[in-house]
Amino acid sequence: xxxxxxxxxxxxxxxxxxxxxxxxxxxxxxxxxxxxxxxxxxxxxxxxxxxxxxxxxxxxxxxxxxxxxxxxxxxxxxxxxxxxxxxxxxxxxxxxxxxxxxxxxxxxxxxxxxxxxxxxxxxxxxxxxxxxxxxxxxxxxxxxxxxxxxxxxxxxxxxxxxxxxxxxxxxxxxxxxxxxxxxxxxxxxxxxxxxxxxxxxxxxxxxxxxxxxxxxxxxxxxxxxxxxxxxxxxxxxxxxxxxxxxxxxxxxxxxxxxxxxxxxxxxxxxxxxxxxxxxxxxxxxxxxxxxxxxxxxxxxxxxxxx
Amino acid sequence: xxxxxxxxxxxxxxxxxxxxxxxxxxxxxxxxxxxxxxxxxxxxxxxxxxxxxxxxxxxxxxxxxxxxxxxxxxxxxxxxxxxxxxxxxxxxxxxxxxxxxxxxxxxxxxxxxxxxxxxxxxxxxxxxxxxxxxxxxxxxxxxxxxxxxxxxxxxxxxxxxxxxxxxxxxxxxxxxxxxxxxxxxxxxxxxxxxxxxxxxxxxxxxxxxxxxxxxxxxxxxxxxxxxxxxxxxxxxxxxxxxxxxxxxxxxxxxxxxxxxxxxxxxxxxxxxxxxxxxxxxxxxxxxxxxxxx
Amino acid sequence: xxxxxxxxxxxxxxxxxxxxxxxxxxxxxxxxxxxxxxxxxxxxxxxxxxxxxxxxxxxxxxxxxxxxxxxxxxxxxxxxxxxxxxxxxxxxxxxxxxxxxxxxxxxxxxxxxxxxxxxxxxxxxxxxxxxxxxxxxxxxxxxxxxxxxxxxxxxxxxxxxxxxxxxxxxxxxxxxxxxxxxxxxxxxxxxxxxxxxxxxxxxxxxxxxxxxxxxxxxxxxxxxxxxxxxxxxxxxxxxxxxxxxxxxxxxxxxxxxxxxxxx
Numbered sequence: 055x056x057x058x059x060x061x062x063x064x065x066x067x068x069x070x071x072x073x074x075x076x077x078x079x080x081x082x083x084x085x086x087x088x089x090x091x092x093x094x095x096x097x098x099x100x101x102x103x104x105x106x107x108x109x110x111x112x113x114x115x116x117x118x119x120x121x122x123x124x125x126x127x128x129x130x131x132x133x134x135x136x137x138x139x140x141x142x143x144x145x146x147x148x149x150x151x152x153x154x155x156x157x158x159x160x161x162x163x164x165x166x167x168x169x170x171x172x173x174x175x176x177x178x179x180x181x182x183x184x185x186x187x188x189x190x191x192x193x194x195x196x197x198x199x200x201x202x203x204x205x206x207x208x209x210x211x212x213x214x215x216x217x218x219x220x221x222x223x224x225x226x227x228x229x230x231x232x233x234x235x236x237x238x239x240x241x242x243x244x245x246x247x248x249x250x251x252x253x254x255x256x257x258x259x260x261x262x263x264x265x266x267x268x269x270x271x272x273x274x275x276x277x278x279x280x281x282x283x284x285x286x287x288x289x290x291x292x293x294x295x296x297x298x299x300x301x302x303x304x305x306x307x308x309x310x311x312x313x314x315x316x317x318x319x320x321x322x323x324x325x326x327x328x329x330x331x332x333x334x335x336x337x338x339x340x341x342x343x344x345x346x347x348x349x350x351x352x353x354x355x356x357x358x359x360x
Numbered sequence: 361x362x363x364x365x366x367x368x369x370x371x372x373x374x375x376x377x378x379x380x381x382x383x384x385x386x387x388x389x390x391x392x393x394x395x396x397x398x399x400x401x402x403x404x405x406x407x408x409x410x411x412x413x414x415x416x417x418x419x420x421x422x423x424x425x426x427x428x429x430x431x432x433x434x435x436x437x438x439x440x441x442x443x444x445x446x447x448x449x450x451x452x453x454x455x456x457x458x459x460x461x462x463x464x465x466x467x468x469x470x471x472x473x474x475x476x477x478x479x480x481x482x483x484x485x486x487x488x489x490x491x492x493x494x495x496x497x498x499x500x501x502x503x504x505x506x507x508x509x510x511x512x513x514x515x516x517x518x519x520x521x522x523x524x525x526x527x528x529x530x531x532x533x534x535x536x537x538x539x540x541x542x543x544x545x546x547x548x549x550x551x552x553x554x555x556x557x558x559x560x561x562x563x564x565x566x567x568x569x570x571x572x573x574x575x576x577x578x579x580x581x582x583x584x585x586x587x588x589x590x591x592x593x594x595x596x597x598x599x600x601x602x603x604x605x606x607x608x609x610x611x612x613x614x615x616x617x618x619x620x621x622x623x624x625x626x627x628x629x630x631x632x633x634x635x636x637x638x639x640x641x642x643x644x645x646x647x648x649x650x651x652x653x
Numbered sequence: 654x655x656x657x658x659x660x661x662x663x664x665x666x667x668x669x670x671x672x673x674x675x676x677x678x679x680x681x682x683x684x685x686x687x688x689x690x691x692x693x694x695x696x697x698x699x700x701x702x703x704x705x706x707x708x709x710x711x712x713x714x715x716x717x718x719x720x721x722x723x724x725x726x727x728x729x730x731x732x733x734x735x736x737x738x739x740x741x742x743x744x745x746x747x748x749x750x751x752x753x754x755x756x757x758x759x760x761x762x763x764x765x766x767x768x769x770x771x772x773x774x775x776x777x778x779x780x781x782x783x784x785x786x787x788x789x790x791x792x793x794x795x796x797x798x799x800x801x802x803x804x805x806x807x808x809x810x811x812x813x814x815x816x817x818x819x820x821x822x823x824x825x826x827x828x829x830x831x832x833x834x835x836x837x838x839x840x841x842x843x844x845x846x847x848x849x850x851x852x853x854x855x856x857x858x859x860x861x862x863x864x865x866x867x868x869x870x871x872x873x874x875x876x877x878x879x880x881x882x883x884x885x886x887x888x889x890x891x892x893x894x895x896x897x898x899x900x901x902x903x904x905x906x907x908x909x910x911x912x913x914x915x916x
Contacts, residue, residue, distance in 0.1 A: 072778040073747060080550035087459040094456060094522065095475045101482075101490055108493065155383030163380065176387040182638040183394065184580025186607050187631045190614070191394050194401055194628075198619070215390050222387075248373035269481070276483025279582040279607075283614055308485045312583055315492065316612075331489045338481045342474070465723065539760035543822070545721060546756075547773040547829055548749040557772070562763050 105332050112329025122289065122310070127322040131307055131330055133295035137206065138306040138337075140298075141285060142274050144210035145217065150267065153218050157225025162251055181219035188216050189280035197284055206304035209285025216280055217270055224266030228259040261353030265345045272341030276334055278308040287313045307334060395635070402632025405429060405625040416629060420595045424623040431630055433595045437510065437605040438579055440596055441589075444514030445578040449521045450571045456522070457529025457570070462555055480523040488587035491516040496588055503600055508590030511599040516584050521574035528573060532566025533559060568648045576641045580634065582607040606630045669694035669833060669863040670715065675729035677710050677719065684710045688729075688889040690882060692833075697855060697864045699874035699895065702884035703915060708867045711884065712835050715865065716752040717745040733833070750777070752833040753826035758842050759818035761810035761825075766793075766802050769810045769821060773829035788828050796824035797854050816847025823854065834858065836866040840873070852877050871911065875899055883907045 120130025156173065164170040192212030202208045232255050240250040256263075286303035287310075289295040294302075305313065311330040314323050405411050411429050419430025456476075460469055491512055500507030536559050544554040560567065590602025591612055597603075604612075610627050617624035668691040677685035685707050692698050700708040710719075717738060719725040730737050738748045750773075761769050770789045771779075779785055789806070793799040798820040805812070810821055819839060826834060836855075840848040855877050858864055868874050874881050874895065881898040883891045883906075891904045902908040909915060 073744065076550055076553065076776070077744065077746070080552040083552035083555075084463065087455055087463055090452060090455045091459040091464070091472060094479070094526075095472055097519070098475050098479055101494075104494060105486075105490070152383045152386055155380045156387060159377075159380035159384045163377065164384075169381075169384070173384045173387050176391040178642060179391045179639065180387065180394075182576050182580070182642055184582070184607060184634050184638060186580070186582040186610050187398070187634050187638075188394075190610070190628065190631045191397060193614075194397055195393075215394070218387060218390070246369045246373045248376045249369060269477075272481045273483075276481070276485065278483065278485040279611060282611060287615075308483055311489060312485050312587070315489070315587060317615075327489060328493075331486050334483055334486050338483065339478070342478055342481055537760075539756060539758060540762060542718070542721075542756060543760040543762065543825075544772070546716065546718065546749055546754040547776070547825065548746050549772075549776050550746055553776060557776075558762055 102335065105328075105335050109328040109330075109332025112325045113332065117329050118333070121292070121295065122326075123320060125319050127320060127325075129320060129322075129326065131310060131326065131333070133289040134305055134307040134310040134330075135333065136296055137285070137289065137304040138275055138308065141206055141209050141213065141281070141304060141306060142271055144206065144300065145213040145274050146267070146271065148210060148214040149217050149221050152214075153221035154225050154263075156218075157222045157229065158251060160222070161226045161229040162247065162255070177219040177222055180215065183216070185216060185277065185279040188212055189283050191215075192280065192284035202301060204284065204286030204288075204303045205301045206285055207300040209281045209304060209306075210300070212280050212284045213274055213277060216277070217274060220270050220273070221267065224270065225263065228262035228266060229255060231262050232258045257356045260356050261349045264352050265349030268341055268345035268348060272338050272345070275337055275341065276308050278306075278312055281306055281309050282312070285309070287317075398628070398632050398635055401625075401628045402635075403629070405622075405629045409622055409625055416626075422593050422626075424621070424626055427622065429622065429626045429629075431606070431626065431633070433593060434604050434606045434609045434630060435633070436596050437513075437589070437603045438607065440510055440603075441513040441517055441585060441605055442575060442578040444510070445517035445521055446571060446575050448514070449518035449525060449574060449578075452518070453522045453525025453574065454529045454567055454570065456526045457567075458533060458555060458560075460526070460530045461533035462551070462559070476523050476526055479519075480527075483583075484520065484581060485583040485587075487516055487520055487584040491584065491588040499600070505600040506590065506602070507600075508588055508602050509598070509600045510589070510596055510603050512588035513585040513603070513605070514599075516588055517578045517581060520581060520584055521577050524577055525570045525574040528570030529567055532563040532570060535566065536562045565648050565651050569645050572641055572645050572648065576638060579637060579641075580607065582611050586611055606634055667694045668692060669734065670865075671730075671732045671735075672715075673730040673732075675711070675714060675727065675731060677707075677714055678726040678728075679722075680724045684887055685714070685889075686887045690889060690892060692863060692865060693880065694863050695859060695861070696879040697859045697866060697877055698880045698882060699878035700865065700867045700882050700884060701869075701871060701874050701910075703910065704869060706884040707887040708884050709837050710887075711889070712837055712865065712867050713754075715833075715835055716754055717748050718754070720745050750829055751831050752835060753829055753831035754835045754837065755819070755822055755826055755839045757838045759815060759822050761813070761818050761821050763809065763811055765807045766810045766813070766821060767806040770824050770828050772825065777829075792824040792828040793821075795827050795858070796820045797850065797857070798824060814847070816843045816850060819843060819847070819851060820854065823851075823858075831862065833863045833865065836864065838867050838869060841869065848873075871899075883910065885910070 117130045118135065119132040121132060122134065123129030160170060160173060189212060192208055196202050196208035196211055197204060236254050236258060237250055240254045241247070245253070285306065287305050288303045289305050290302050307330055311327055311334065314320065314326050314330070320326065405416065406413055416429055416431050417435065418432055419428065420432045421428045421430045422433055460473070464472065495512050495515060496507035498507070499505070499512055540558055540562060541554055544558045545551070549557070585605055586608035589604060589608050591604050591608055592602035593604050593609060610630055613623060614627055617627060670692040672688055672690040672692075675685060675688040676683065688711060700712065702708050713719055714727050715731060719727050727739065731739055733748075733751060737743070762772065767789055770792050771785045774785060774788050779788070790799060793802050798817060801817060802821070810818065813821060840851045843851065852873065855864055855866065859879070866878065878895045880892065881895045882889060883898065883904070885906055891898065891902060891907045893903075898907065899911060902911055
């Protein structure tokens, strides 16, 4: 006992018999999980590179703005691109106000209750309706019963129904991201709930709101199944394809990509298809980047914090 | 605030509230109309044409011009291709979800996440087109068949549901309290043991929801698979033979179906079936979530 | 210069753990500054000090929990029976078999009581179900919760009360058969009755284990510990027998804390 701190023969840190196996399993699992994640990213990179490789040859002014041809080679997709944007904006015009209003109601006003549950359940149900089924509904109601025929309007209203749940969710999450302290401060100063929402909550939420709307726009831009039998698979002839008439047939770029590979008679299907796919991909990329950039900029502008 | 102003503010709010409620009610109206119309149109095959539900669901022959409306080929096609997607995309997606939640350092996560988001944004028709130009020729080269068929459809679908499963799995795992991780590690468990023995079981209902939602996406997917399945309206006979699914059949033949025809009614019945399956999956999700609490 | 070597020679020679020149950094924040401590075997050592002074940080360095925090860095030497646990050849997983930890909030797994207790032994490869049951009973008895648990071994651990869950967590640690038990304010989330049960338990545990306990309650330290260490702002200022620290503190700052000048 006398010598202070005699360091005796120290046994090694005890390891149980299977420690080495366990450590190996842990390492293997780590490698596998990292590999899985990078595999996906690699796959995506391959796709993107491949699409650029295949499609860039098709891109030209004529392709992007020119008229399609029925049976000969050399057609462009100008009207289709135009229709994609046209239907996008019309859809947003209908969808944003409704889902914004519903989202505000559910998030700020109705905490519980049967009405709220019904609305929530309706939104969830709408969200799981397959897009082709929604397209058939549109065919039934808008194209046939209401006699709109294959039209941009029929397509836009159908897409509205399809995207209402998504935008409502975007609204709810954007509103939820605004701290309660803002609401309390506003009400404490004598504001009504509605005034609080309009003057304080919405401006604070505008960043996430915009990001969400732009991201959903990307999905609307690429929507196909719901549009084939509502907006149709043809465009008006000649320059009539570029007007604002909502009752004419309005084939979008995405639908065109499908159509050329299923039914079309043109000989240069590949050229048109590759180019269309590339344009769609680039648009999605742009929407993605735009969503983030604009969202962040608006957040800084309206709330002063990055 | 002066009394007059206060009154005006309250009145504004009352009007606003009315509008908000109307917008919310629109959701209820939409889904009700949808279910209503599809039920009516989807059952015309049975009510107007007097075909039997049994034939529709279980007969393997589909040729409406001869009065045969067995949708079994398409039902099986959908089921198979969905099962494939869930079997491949499910575990893979959960694995990547685990990666993001437990393994990825912040910098790596923020670099890779945008890639996953991009995958979500790619339109299904582009996935189908990629399948057509990349995957089908590849299968053709490797196996010597046409390349079209259930295998191609299954692979494309697996890819499509990946982003959904990944982000929902990650969310499910992130919600598990950190104290459980610490407790496990402090008992001398390795990280993988903590993940597999503690975290995944703790998150199992959230993970189940992730997979079910992936399934819902898969079964409703149309364009991605229509371009690579081959679309022969016959019973599925192997991974590499041309086949059809409910969704792809609808989109293929709807254009040529005249109003009121047997073909059209059959297609609407298929759409109605899809709707029922989708609703059924929602119920399944609710059950899975209730189990967790 | 504060004399930190004021344990009696007998007690110092029987040091179970020896911490030399330990520094802990969180990024650029210097959380623990040059700590030296000898922890005597089979006694209770309390770590006291005002909140935020680094007691928990210090404790977590003793079973390499900081390995899991990105940006945390531990330097210096921490030996267990003479072997540095931070040596590059040492597997942190093995360290945690010998040095267990009980946390501030009870954190049982969402599994049955039985599954919770045998989690550790199962990891080490114990498969025999009779043996596992024996380990389970022994651990639950040692943690003074056998009577309350024996009829619900296969029911969820989450159904237990807070105090019971914490004793379950202790049983879970005991099942691994560690030599040192680190406790990070184990009773702070519990009501007084549950707290006193835990304190009684610690009194029993020290017969077989070395216990190091962080506590924000001086009264608790006075009740249950043999030795006490005082921390302030990341520095280990003074260590000694509990009665010495509380009646004859050597450092003015220790005395100020003890007498309640700051909290």
